Amino acid sequence: MSYLACVFLTVLILDSCTSLAPRYGNVESPLRVQPEPGRFQTPRVFEAGSVSSQLGEEEKGGYSQKNDRQDALASYLKRHRKLGAWKNVSCDICIFVVSEIRHMTEEAASVEEIVKAVTKFCIFFKIEDEHVCTLIVPQFQEEVLYVVDNLILSPGEACGIVIGDTCSTPYFPGDMWNVTFPDKPKPEPRPPTPPKPNAPILKFLHLTDIHLDFQYAVGSPVPCGEPLCCRVDDNVTVTGQAGKYGDYYNCDAPLDMLTSLFSHLSSIQDQFDFIIMTGDIPAHDVWSQSRTEQVAHVTALDKLFTNYLPNKPVYSCVGNHETSPINAFPQPGIPGQDMTWMYGAMAESWGKWLPLSALDDVLRCGIYSVSPYPGFRIISINNNYCNTGNWWLLLNSTDPCNVLQWFVGELQKAEDSGEKVYLLMHIPPGSTDCYKYWSHNLYNIVNRYENTIVNQFYGHSHHDWIMMFYDNATFTRPLGFGFVSPSVTTYSFNNPIYRIYTMDGNYTGSSWAVLDYNNFYMNLTEANAKGNPQWIFEYNPKKDYNMTGLYANDWDDLIQRLQKNDTLFQLFYKHYSSMYQGTPCHGNCKTDILCDMVEGRSYDPDLCQQHIRP
Template sequence: MSYLLFSAGSALLCTFLLLVASPPTSHSDVRTDMEKLDALRRTIQKGRFSEAGSQTNWECELCEVGVTILKKTYGENKFQDEVAAALTQLCILSKLQDKTMCTGFTKEFKHEIVTIIGQTPLSSAEVCGLVVSDCSGPYDPTKFWKVTLPNTPKPPVTPPKPPKPGAPVSRVLFLSDVHVDLLYKPGANAYCGEYLCCRANSPAGKEGPKPAGKWGDYRYCDTPLWTLENLLQHLAQKQSEFDYAIWTGDIPPHNIWNQSRSDQLNALNIVSDMILKYLKIPIYPSLGNHESAPVNSFPPPFVSGKDSISWLYDALAETWTHWTPVSTKSNIERGAFYSVLVRPGLRLISINTNYCYNLNWWLLLNTTDPAGQLQWLTQQLQQAEDKGEKVHIIGHIPPGIDCLSAWSWNYYRIIDRYESTVAAQFFGHTHRDHFELFYDMKNRTRPTNIAYIGPSVTTYQYMNPGYRVYEIDGNYPESSMQVVNQQTYIMNLTEANLTDKPTWQLEYDTKEAYNMSSMTPADWDKFIQRLEKDTELFKTFYRYMYKSQRTDQPFTQKRRTAVICDLKTARSNDPSMCTLTPEVTWKDLQNYRTANRLC
């Protein structure tokens, strides 16, 4: 399915293309811009890209002209309605999506796109430099801010050592990306031509009916509520093994063309109540990009009135404080982040990575440290360092994936400064099972930290449902608090649908499967070096990355290079750790990420 409608740049481009289908006639001052746009449209439709330069060049030019038009005509509701009507009409005619989805997307995103483009202080070239790959304006505003680090000198670094045999171990449950579909219907079409299927009203699609299984489906379908309940029943029976749980967001399903605030709050309440029913252990949540309506829409605190995100953050504060101290409530209401002492010596910090997300268009109004979150994080880490605490950071979107450059690079600086304090990081979002390794900023050779990226509960797309258990160096003096091992569990969906007896089973134990004696950052760096040389090991890792299911992507050296590049790159838009050749370029790796993005 085309990713066109779900990329910030491409969605904007789509809007601008559609403007020319029904241009507003009341603006003589934009007539020249309209003529440019119409000429570009005709050139593109005829496939004569050479007349407009490379594809990237015409995308950039198209973007800039379209942004200029929106800026000049911002604030006129009649014009917004004309844009919406044109958008819907041409989306249908060009068969980007079906009529239902085209109409829904227009309704969901019209106000947001027009409002943000109309209000942003950035020029048209600067906007397009942010949202369209390879466009560069007069300057990139994301590069012109830095978080202030304290003057306190960085303590001498002592490389972490594996714990002694027999040392206490804490077990931490990890859940992410449940994406529960309350309208899932067994037997409904699972390949319907829409972004989410397996519902009673899912159309047949070009290939005819593809009936969905009872417990879920590998195709364009999310998690049935009864499958989540089955997982929680399974976990309830073994919860005495867990010290606490991490839950890194994305609760609603992928019907992102037809969601409301009440839909999202309903999903939050139903899933939270079910978790409360079955799990009686502490749970530390973070916020996913799907919790808002429209999807990915997270205005910073300075945006007030009807566009404010307080409707969601206030609800989160009420829900999350079932598990977190009341003292966290004010920060959750302000920015959906918080800090909590898990036990003496171990602090957990939950961050809101939607404030780095390159599909959160509200950041175009001001990209500089939204909600002051990174400055707050720095203060929290300094306090932890002063007290001798170790810190675990949790969030939804991994810092090296889908984040705006300035936020991502500032976060990298923070981790570099506090490498002796930050013992582990945990993220979700990609639905896959992998990691990102951090290296020192002086020469980028010494591994300093690791962000673990855990598997999704949802099957979306072509993966078994899964969860993770992390083994943490336990509660004793001088504990490193680092991850010492991990196990991933899956439900074999094919078997569950055939037998109607779902079981959750160990997919693999990391140290055993990868023949690792320990799991320090240095050990993971050695593991990456092995992946680069050992084809069979890479194939094993790749199979587990997709939870022992996805087989539709043949093994290629380009794919291998891209995967390894991602493992070594915890900064977005940073090719410095990647092996680039004439056959495998940075653009190739970016295209791989786009093709494999699940949002």
């Protein structure tokens, strides 16, 4: 999920911060908050030494006084809003605020003074209500102040890296790096071969983005004035009321819904052999979370698996919501920033299905490699180390935690021993939530080991789609893809969904590739109305999309057909949106989704231009 505004201590005025919702495609629902058309193109850069020149003379008088800087900032921004330049000010604000925080620290301003200034900004411009602003700013104070204080980049360079090239195109040597491959030639690509009829199969369950909300309250008001609703502390009067099993409007998963889901899964557990879970366990109340609460969510999910599915191995990866504050994944070696509190909880939860040798990697970086069956390996990558919302990466983004270099080593061992690999990650690596060079390095890794990596699995977006990888010579030959699975949470405007895959089974010569899958969902409206939730069949891609297989070539063919056949695309969009009955998706909405599907590496519009916008 993208929480860029919150990571900037709520100081980046982006439309997406209002709902804290994922931004994959232009989802045209009348209830969704839509982004402004177009992004800023030519922002004015405020250098730290010339900020006061942008202020009126009446504001300069006491500007050097620490307690006047807050009012100067508010006055400047108020003028910007009156001038009608508001939609173009996001980059300016980023640079201005980073400059101001750095300037205040140089003047020995206290943490309390800085927090007060940013909180005042948040409230004054109604980025969120006063309750959220007051709580969320302190959540990030330690991270942001440490990073700004130790930053070797200028404010413009920092904002260019985090916001993107539309803000600035900085020279940042730490952002440009390459993993090292072993001195072994790449084997000739081997096209996938479907298994023989009646060959053994395995099945596995995919859950993602559960977002359990301990404070969900049946009958609480919806909508509310905060980014997350349906909670016990919502103090607004509206006609809507949260249902027992969830609500479409910015609400997370109540325990009643998860109890229904796991009870149902227990009743059909003979239909799958193992489980993958691709991250995001806690709720979206990012302004009021603590380490204790985050660990409690990990423990609660572990108990659900233990109580309802005790004999099913569970293989997980780390989501960006697991830590507190959200997105904060410091690299090893930063003083006072030990991630053992979180990785230790995960090692305890995951350890029952992992060898002891794998737990060292879990405790170090939240990663692991495990072989559930001879010839088959699952590798779990913590790609929060590519998360553009992770401020710690501004200090050093060169393969944080050595994750990708470790990944290359694991893949080489798998190639040498003839193993096939499933890759689990939370964030789809081609999204703009992933740093460019991390994403491009991963793309190269997938290219090099295309015969070894047979499938990839992501979460994060809460929608249902795929992400393609093409050969990095011509970008025309599809050689891999990732399944982006829809969420269990209803946040926002989704029905809860789970997926069961069929894969080539455990026998000599197995490809271990995914052969098919079925989605199942709860119709939230009916469940709340009747009080008897049912988990029913949603769709099968081979039948609904007329696909002969689920290999990379098949998905590439589907994308081409989705461009030409709008009836087929609207069916795809219905599943993309988890059966929520919104408005159809046409024009830019359709193009954006199709571009997301072909952009397996981030910040590379040429992929969209080549495949979708010729």
